[in-house]
Amino acid sequence: MKISGIELRRIRIPLRAPFRTSFGTETERDVLLVRVATADGEGWAECAAMSEPRYCSEYVDAAQDVLRKFLIPALPKDGIDAHTVGRVLEPFTGHRMAKAALETAVLDAHLRTTGESFGSYLGAARDRVPCGVSVGIMDSVPELLDAVDGFIAEGYARIKLKIEPGWDLEPVRAVRERFGDDLVLQVDANAAYTLVDAQHLAKLDDFGLLLIEQPLANDDIVQHARLAELLRTPVCLDESIESAADAAAAISIGACSVINIKPARVGGYLEARRIHDIARAHGIPVWCGGMLETGIGRAANVALAALPGFTLPGDTSGSSRYFATDITPPFELADGHLDVPTGPGLGVEPLPEVLEEVTTSTEWITI
Structure with a gap:
């Protein structure tokens, strides 16, 4: 396929509400879109x-x-x-995120030509696909409970709470007590803890969590293996997994029993599929993470999340979770699920x- 040129377009979209994690607070998305012609x-x-x-x-x-x-x-220049x-x-x-965007745009152009869908x-x-929702760190527990109540009412199949030192046991306990043991609940630390915190993190075992995501630093796979031995709660890796080789290494030493696959973080959807295949071969469940994507990125993520190894609800929330107006027709939740797009390409x-x-x-680059 011969490419005539590529457009790099920057857009800015406000979030419906601030989204706080252990590494910062987002109030808007400054997004780079790549268009291959x-x-x-x-x-x-x-x-x-x-x-x-x-991040x-x-x-x-x-x-x-x-x-x-x-x-x-x-x-x-002669085609790719x-x-x-x-x-x-x-x-x-x-x-990897820049590479993923370029590879995905080329793949979308190719599939639109052949008429095949991304999925x-x-x-x-x-x-x-079943959808979960990620709930950021709040100013108070009552505010958190109100937010979780609203997401449950919308039908989300799983709730994920962002945590950090000082905001972990109390909010998790409050959510579990308010909404009961049937709520599918997990937490995400975004690498906010160290192995010194193992005894503290072990207290999360009392809440019947689906998993704890990336508790330690992204380059601490060996320490994650040690932590996994100390917790009953399954350890899920996110930032630590940047490639299929990383996934294979983490699985081999017992550093995780679940993997969050973020296609952008691993260099694209083809590498994401390789990680899915390795995890599935080892009986490791995977789910699709999110990066506050617009409808362009969300369409690709939903397609990936429809692969057979994605057995846990991902962070593939509806468009309205983050944006009052998406740049594509909105993805709307129905019975806790999103439909996988079936049109050509994305x-x-x-x-x-x-x-x-x-x-x-906008910036135009001729090939």
Whole structure:
């Protein structure tokens, strides 16, 4: 497939409410969209990098810069397909979120030409997926309980509470006491603890949690293996898993019994599928994480979450969880599920009038 040019478009969308985690508070999303233009059409993708390098080392300005200076110029001028993109970009260290956006846009353009859906191409086994919701750190427990009550009323299949030192046992206990043992509940620490906190984290075992996500630092796989021996609650890795090789290593030493697969964090949906395949072969359940995506990124995540190994509800919430107005037709929750798009490629496109309203800059790069 020959690419004529690539557009890098920045958009800015306010969140419906501030979203606080152990590494910071988001009030809006500064998003980089990648549009690949070919003779037969176009393909879209969303870069999940955030404004500041807090979740990981990547941030949106750097993603645009590395795409402009290195990744896009590396594409062969005589044509390329999605499977080749990863090999072409491999010499460049890191920048997985930028690489994922470029690979996904190329894949979307290709699939739109062939008429195949993203889900079908990846190997989706379902036409709808159960959805969980991530609840940020709040100013008070009553505020948290009100938020959780609202999400349960909307039908979400699982509640995830963000935690950090000083905001862990009390809010988890309050949610469990208020909503009962039948609520599917998990927590996410975003690497906020150390192994010194093991005895404290073990107190979470009393609450019957589905899992505890990334309690220790992202480069602490060995310590996670030690922590897993000390907890009854299953340990799930997120930031620690940046590739299929990482997943295989973590599984081999017992560092996790669940994996959160974020396609952007691992370099794209093809690598995400490889992680899914490795985990499934070892009987390790996986679920699809989220990065406050718009409808472009959400469409791809929902398609991935329909693969057979994704047996736990992911952070694939409806559009209204974060945005009053999405840039695509909104994803709407029905009985705790989202439908997997069936149209060619991602199956969604930006709404031109909304896209124009939220765009802050555009940059065109000729191949």
